[in-house]
Amino acid sequence: xxxxxLDGVVLGLQFGLLGxxxxxxxxxxxxxxxxxxxVAVLGAIVIARSMDAGxxxxxxxxxxxxxxxxxxxxxxLTLMRPVYRLRGxxxxxxxxxxxxxxGTLIDGVLEWRYPIEALxxxxxxxxxxxxxxRMSYGSIVASAIALVVGVALFxxxxxxxxxxxxxxxxxxEEGARLCGVNPAVVRSTIFVMSGVLAGVVVITRSxxxxxxxxxxxxxxxxxxxxxxxxxxxxxSGAFVAGxxxxxxxxxxxxxxxxxxxxxxxxxxxxVTIVLRPSGLFGDRT
Amino acid sequence: MSGIGDAADRNTDGVVAGAERTFRSLGRxxxxxGAVAVLLALLPIQFHDxxxxxxxxxxxxxxxxxxxxxxxxxxxxxxxxxxxGALAGIGGFSAAILSERGGIPMLVCxxxxxxxxxxxxxxxxxxxxxxxxxxxFTGVVTLAFSLSFQSIILGRRDLTGGETGIVVEAGxxxxxxxxxxxxxxxxxxxxxxxxxxxxxxxxxxxxxxxxLRNDEVAAELxxxxxxxxxxxxxxxxxxxxxxxxxxxxxxxxxxxxSTYAFADVDVHVLVMLVFGGIGSLLAPVLGAVVFTxxxxxxxSFAQLRVVLYGAVIIILFLGFRxxxxxxxxxxxxxxxxxxxxx
Numbered sequence: 001x002x003x004x005x006l007d008g009v010v011l012g013l014q015f016g017l018l019g020x021x022x023x024x025x026x027x028x029x030x031x032x033x034x035x036x037x038x039v040a041v042l043g044a045i046v047i048a049r050s051m052d053a054g055x056x057x058x059x060x061x062x063x064x065x066x067x068x069x070x071x072x073x074x075x076x077l078t079l080m081r082p083v084y085r086l087r088g089x090x091x092x093x094x095x096x097x098x099x100x101x102x103g104t105l106i107d108g109v110l111e112w113r114y115p116i117e118a119l120x121x122x123x124x125x126x127x128x129x130x131x132x133x134r135m136s137y138g139s140i141v142a143s144a145i146a147l148v149v150g151v152a153l154f155x156x157x158x159x160x161x162x163x164x165x166x167x168x169x170x171x172x173e174e175g176a177r178l179c180g181v182n183p184a185v186v187r188s189t190i191f192v193m194s195g196v197l198a199g200v201v202v203i204t205r206s207x208x209x210x211x212x213x214x215x216x217x218x219x220x221x222x223x224x225x226x227x228x229x230x231x232x233x234x235x236s237g238a239f240v241a242g243x244x245x246x247x248x249x250x251x252x253x254x255x256x257x258x259x260x261x262x263x264x265x266x267x268x269x270x271v272t273i274v275l276r277p278s279g280l281f282g283d284r285t
Numbered sequence: 286m287s288g289i290g291d292a293a294d295r296n297t298d299g300v301v302a303g304a305e306r307t308f309r310s311l312g313r314x315x316x317x318x319g320a321v322a323v324l325l326a327l328l329p330i331q332f333h334d335x336x337x338x339x340x341x342x343x344x345x346x347x348x349x350x351x352x353x354x355x356x357x358x359x360x361x362x363x364x365x366x367x368x369x370g371a372l373a374g375i376g377g378f379s380a381a382i383l384s385e386r387g388g389i390p391m392l393v394c395x396x397x398x399x400x401x402x403x404x405x406x407x408x409x410x411x412x413x414x415x416x417x418x419x420x421x422f423t424g425v426v427t428l429a430f431s432l433s434f435q436s437i438i439l440g441r442r443d444l445t446g447g448e449t450g451i452v453v454e455a456g457x458x459x460x461x462x463x464x465x466x467x468x469x470x471x472x473x474x475x476x477x478x479x480x481x482x483x484x485x486x487x488x489x490x491x492x493x494x495x496x497l498r499n500d501e502v503a504a505e506l507x508x509x510x511x512x513x514x515x516x517x518x519x520x521x522x523x524x525x526x527x528x529x530x531x532x533x534x535x536x537x538x539x540x541x542x543s544t545y546a547f548a549d550v551d552v553h554v555l556v557m558l559v560f561g562g563i564g565s566l567l568a569p570v571l572g573a574v575v576f577t578x579x580x581x582x583x584x585s586f587a588q589l590r591v592v593l594y595g596a597v598i599i600i601l602f603l604g605f606r607x608x609x610x611x612x613x614x615x616x617x618x619x620x621x622x623x624x625x626x627x
Contacts, residue, residue, distance in 0.1 A: 032421055082603060092421045093365070097602050104552060105595025112588040217548070221432060228425055259440030266429040273422045274412055
């Protein structure tokens, strides 16, 4: 059982990173990025293609992260402009539907051009023993990366000037503008960061399981569930919810079965929305 | 979203007049539906000996029916129901299971399928409205419902057949068994839905819909019970989805998890409706016709279809949010007014 719990934490850290990317973009501009997982998979495919072309793993990873970051920037500067001009409910609706289109487009292009491409990163090393459980080296590395990125992100948002500016826009866009913060710059940067975070997630995921071209929708849904349970817009909430849901996921998959697990996770999101729309923890970072 | 209901508002001035005039204006209102019905009824004359073409136009009609129903829910009261396929699937699967396992007559199954879908849709709407969820949370909750439904279909193998699906035999020796028969039955369903949509638009319920869509707070202040009308719209629309889904199940003779999947139904219905113009009476007709033709042209590039749908969604929402029909109508009325002024 300890092994199952630890696996849950490993998975949960990645869920957390996935959710953070989605939650930041929503918190800032009200755009629910329904293409989050597809962007991540695009990054994975860029990495896999680069490695096929004979580049070293490190260079390929840089390539992949730059690609998703760039994609985020392009989407923000083009498609999201008209969205940010709107206010309130119509902004939310347009943003959601446009990103649904982007996700469908990426899915279609990937399945059309590279139907059998998949990313598997092999991290070789001896299994490490934690709490008496032998964990594969891959999951240890994946968790370490997720943890470091998560902590770095948290520190960045909490202590850097740009992080403060970001949080001020999340809290009150007009107020931040009055204090000299340019919401457009903050939003673009965060959109890029969200893409890169998605890229990091597929890198760590691919150390334990292959990322295929059809993984995108599932990743988007997972990010959505995590972000919603943690409270849309809350960074710490997304991380805690990620770990919680990761544990719930592995425990329930281990004891009940995978279909029931999907339903449990989806229900968790729906119930959170209905009972506590601000998320389980309710605080705003 | 701007311009959602412009088209609907134009035909309402006749409602308050005398009975005779109301009757005449009702007739005038139903003319476009009649024209659509006649045009669509002519299609099988062209295609009746091609099984594959009949399948294509039957699927087109099914999506038309879905889109009218979605138009009632989303177009009339802006509830983003991302569970069109799941609601149709509730109708389809419950009708199929009742008929196969329970031996219940087909028509009864279709009615039960519709009622069940209606109840579930109404319940979802009631939850969303009573917790005053905004459009995004309504979308997420209904999406979660959609995917859970999909998991249940896959998981409850004993009832639904899991990935292999279930064979539905009851429809094979009825009018739904043949392609042409099924086409006309579905056409009847679509026409009935369109008439119902028009009648709702003309009634006081339609006024309430427009009021709450234009400004929810103002509508509430003016005494429109927003909760009640939203739930009404969801009930009616979901019942329509359930009936269409179960009629199709009896025609196809086989349903599986992909028959009503989110990716295969919801995205298409959304694109069709937005293309025609959300909230406008004939938008589902135009959208379904255009995208059925497009699908047929792209049939040899099957993988390109997903790319195309993605691109179309982006282009539509970016530059063409009002849809084709409202744009044409306002162009026409501008042109006519200029004529009168001269």
